[in-house]
Amino acid sequence: MIPAFLIILACQLAGEVAARLTGLPIPGPVIGMALMLLGLRLSPWLREIVRPVAEGILKNLLLLFVPAGVGAAAHLVTLGGNLVPVLVAVAGSTVLAITAGALAYKLAARAVNVTAEAGE
Template identity: 60%
Template sequence: MIHTLLVLLACQLAGEAAARLLGLAVPGPVIGMLLMLGILVALPRFAALARPTAEGILANLSLLFVPAGVGVVGHISTLGTQAVALLVALVVSTVLAIAAGAGAFVLVARLTGAGDD
């Protein structure tokens, strides 16, 4: 488990270093994730060894939301004064996300020739 976590953190560190040194617009963790994907594809034996660690991390993923919850509670007064703006931003972004998803679906349906028979 320690070795898998070490490889995971090394990939993230390499991604961060690459993003900063090369001035890329892509976040370092995304580059690290792609590097980890490459390792998992290239080394199936490592993928099998990493599976228990990955399952353990995923089983406890809800713990990663605790810091976000603490941050929300810590800034509850700010949230109260900005409630209307936050609500408008939430509703508008939700509507735009649904519209973008529907537009992408329609575009793909047209490109693939799927009709509404």
């Protein structure tokens, strides 16, 4: 379990370092996720090591939203004064996130089908 966490954190650190060294307008964690994806695609060993930890994180993902909810509740007065822009931002970002997720799923499904057909 600890090696898997170290691998995940190493990918994030590598992404942060790459983002800062190159000056790319891409966040370090996104670069780290791309590195992790590349590693998972290339190494069955890495997939087996990281899988249990990744599943555990995904099962408890809702806990990561608790600090954001507490922060929002702490700044309720500020949010109330800007209610319309906040609601528009939340609704808009939700629609964009769902759309991006659906498109990513569609692309991934297409890639898996292409790979499966090529392997047969």
